[in-house]
Amino acid sequence: MGKATIIPFGPQHPVLPEPLHLDLVVEDEKVIEAVPQIGFIHRGLEKLTETRDYNQFIYIAERICGICAVGHSLGYAETVEGLMGLEVPKRASYLRVILHEMSRIHSHMLWMGLAADAFGFESLFMHCWRLRERVLDLFEAMTGGRVILSAVRVGGMVRDQDAATLAHVQEVLEGIKDEYHEICRAFLNDSSVRSRLVGVGVIEHDDAVNLGMVGPFARASNVVNDVRCKEAGAYAELSDFTPITSTDCDCYARVEVRAKEILQSIDIIEEMIARIPEGPVFEKPKGSPADGAMACGALEQPRGECYYYAQGNGTKYLQRMRMRTPTSMNLAGMAAALKGCDLADVNMIVLTIDPCISCTER
Amino acid sequence: MSFMSKSPWVIHYDASSCNGCDIEVLATLCPGFDAERFGVINTGNPKHADIFLVTGSVNSRNIHVIREIYNQMPEPKAVIACGCCACEGGVFHDCYNVIGGVDRAIPVDVYAPGCAVRPEALIDAIVEAEKVLEEKYEAMKKGEHAPVIPLDAPVLKKGA
Ligand code: SF4
Numbered sequence: 001m002g003k004a005t006i007i008p009f010g011p012q013h014p015v016l017p018e019p020l021h022l023d024l025v026v027e028d029e030k031v032i033e034a035v036p037q038i039g040f041i042h043r044g045l046e047k048l049t050e051t052r053d054y055n056q057f058i059y060i061a062e063r064i065c066g067i068c069a070v071g072h073s074l075g076y077a078e079t080v081e082g083l084m085g086l087e088v089p090k091r092a093s094y095l096r097v098i099l100h101e102m103s104r105i106h107s108h109m110l111w112m113g114l115a116a117d118a119f120g121f122e123s124l125f126m127h128c129w130r131l132r133e134r135v136l137d138l139f140e141a142m143t144g145g146r147v148i149l150s151a152v153r154v155g156g157m158v159r160d161q162d163a164a165t166l167a168h169v170q171e172v173l174e175g176i177k178d179e180y181h182e183i184c185r186a187f188l189n190d191s192s193v194r195s196r197l198v199g200v201g202v203i204e205h206d207d208a209v210n211l212g213m214v215g216p217f218a219r220a221s222n223v224v225n226d227v228r229c230k231e232a233g234a235y236a237e238l239s240d241f242t243p244i245t246s247t248d249c250d251c252y253a254r255v256e257v258r259a260k261e262i263l264q265s266i267d268i269i270e271e272m273i274a275r276i277p278e279g280p281v282f283e284k285p286k287g288s289p290a291d292g293a294m295a296c297g298a299l300e301q302p303r304g305e306c307y308y309y310a311q312g313n314g315t316k317y318l319q320r321m322r323m324r325t326p327t328s329m330n331l332a333g334m335a336a337a338l339k340g341c342d343l344a345d346v347n348m349i350v351l352t353i354d355p356c357i358s359c360t361e362r
Numbered sequence: 363m364s365f366m367s368k369s370p371w372v373i374h375y376d377a378s379s380c381n382g383c384d385i386e387v388l389a390t391l392c393p394g395f396d397a398e399r400f401g402v403i404n405t406g407n408p409k410h411a412d413i414f415l416v417t418g419s420v421n422s423r424n425i426h427v428i429r430e431i432y433n434q435m436p437e438p439k440a441v442i443a444c445g446c447c448a449c450e451g452g453v454f455h456d457c458y459n460v461i462g463g464v465d466r467a468i469p470v471d472v473y474a475p476g477c478a479v480r481p482e483a484l485i486d487a488i489v490e491a492e493k494v495l496e497e498k499y500e501a502m503k504k505g506e507h508a509p510v511i512p513l514d515a516p517v518l519k520k521g522a
Pocket of ligand 1: 066378382418446447448453
C-alpha cells in the first residue's frame with residue numbers, strides 16, 4: 001500500500017465543460033476520498049430579486065443555467081403564479097410541457113455526448129451532438145433562440161405556436177427517433193462501452209435514499225422519484241406516465257435511464273401535440289404578490305427534482321427567491337460513488353451525475 | 363496568410379457563465395457548424411492552444427485561474443470573450459460576486475456578443491482572432507511580447 005496522495009482535479013479539466021474542483025485522495029490507483037470544492041461560478045443572482053421585479057426576474061431565472069433554461073423559467077413562473085393565485089391558460093401549460101420535454105431531450109443528448117467523450121468514443125460524441133442540433137433548430141423555429149429561449153413568462157407563454165410549427169416538431173422528432181435508436185444501440189450494447197460502464201461507481205438503493213439523490217442518478221439506483229408523476233400542470237393530463245428506473249445501480253444504469261428517457265420525452269411531446277387545446281396562451285398578471293405570501297414549486301429538471309421557494313412583500317419585487325437544484329443534492333452521492341473507484345474512472349463517475357455547476361452555485 | 367492563422371487550436375474556460383455560452387462554444391466545434399473542418403480543435407492543455415475562449419464573467423475566485431491559463435499559453439495568443447457576460451458582465455453585471463467582463467482579468471482581443479452567443483458569431487470571432495494572431499506573430503518577430511499577468515495583479519481597467 002502506498003502513501004495517500006492528494007491529486008487536484010479541475011477546475012479547468014478537459015472532460016468538464018464547467019469548473020468543478022475535486023481533491024482526490026488516492027492511494028496507489030484507488031481513490032479513497034473525494035472532496036468537492038465549488039464556488040467558481042457563484043454569481044449571487046438570488047439577490048437580484050431586490051432590483052428586478054417579478055416579471056423581469058424570469059430572464060435572470062432562465063440564465064441560472066443555459067442547459068435547463070426552459071426548466072428554470074418554468075419553475076420560477078409556476079412558483080410566482082402560485083404566489084399570486086394566477087391560473088395559466090390550458091394551451092400555455094401544454095406548450096410549456098412541450099418545450100420543457102424538448103429541453104430534456106437536448107440536455108440528455110448533450111450529456112450522452114459528453115459521456116461518450118469521457119469513455120473515449122469520440123465519433124459517438126459527435127453523433128449525439130449532431131442529433132441534438134436538430135432539437136436546437138426546432139427551438140429556433142419556435143422561439144428564435146437556440147439555448148436561451150425566453151419563451152415562458154409569468155402568466156403563460158410569450159407567443160403561441162401555430163399548427164404547422166407543431167406538426168413540424170412532430171415530424172422532426174419522429175426522424176430523430178429513428179436515428180436515435182442506432183446511437184442507443186451503441187451505448188447499450190457495444191462491448192467496449194459496457195466494459196467501461198458496468199459495475200463502475202455503484203450506489204445501492206438504500207444509500208441513494210439516504211444520500212438524498214434525485215433525478216436519473218437516483219432512478220438508476222431504483223429510487224422511484226420523478227416529480228412529473230405528481231402531475232402538476234399539463235402532466236396531469238398524460239394518459240400514462242411511469243418513471244424509468246433501473247436496478248443495476250452503476251454507471252451503465254445511469255446511461256440506460258437517460259437513454260430511455262429521451263424516448264419517453266418524445267412520446268410525451270407527441271401526446272401533448274395531439275391533444276393540445278385551442279385558446280389564449282397568456283393571462284396578464286395583475287397586481288403584485290401579497291405581503292408575506294409564500295409559495296413553493298417543484299419541477300423535474302433533466303437532472304432531477306428542482307425545488308423553488310418564493311416570498312412576496314406586497315411590492316412588485318419579491319422578498320426572497322430560492323431554489324434547491326438537483327446537482328447540489330447529487331454532489332453527496334457523487335462523492336460516495338467516487339470512494340474506492342480507480343483513478344481512471346473518476347471522470348466517468350463525475351459525468352454520470354450530470355453535474356450542472358452553474359445551477360448549483362448560481 | 364502565414365502558417366500562424368491556419369488550424370488555430372482553442373482552449374475553453376467557463377469563468378462564471380450560465381452554460382448557455384459554454385454549450386454554444388462546444389456546438390461550434392461539433393457537427394452542424396463544425397469549425398473543426400477548418401482545423402479549429404479544442405484542446406484541454408493551455409500549452410497547446412492559440413486561442414483562449416472565455417465564457418462568463420470574472421469573479422474573485424476564478425480570476426487567477428483565467429490568468430494562469432493565459433500566462434501558460436504560448437505566444438502568439440489571442441483571447442476571445444464569448445457572450446455578453448464575458449464582454450462586460452451581461453445580465454449579471456450588478457451581482458455582488460461579479461467583477462465584470464474578462465477584460466478585467468486579461469487583455470481581450472475579440473469580443474463576441476450575444477446571450478447566448480451564436481455559433482455563427484463565434485466562428486466570425488475566431489476568424490478575426492486569426493488576424494490578431496498574424497499581427498502578434500509579426501510583432502513578436504520584432505521583439506514585442508504579450509504581458510505576463512501576475513495572478514494577484516489588481517483588476518484591470520475596463521476595456522483596457
Ligand atoms: S451571455 Fe447569456 S448565455 Fe452567455 S453565459 Fe452570460 S447569461 Fe449565459
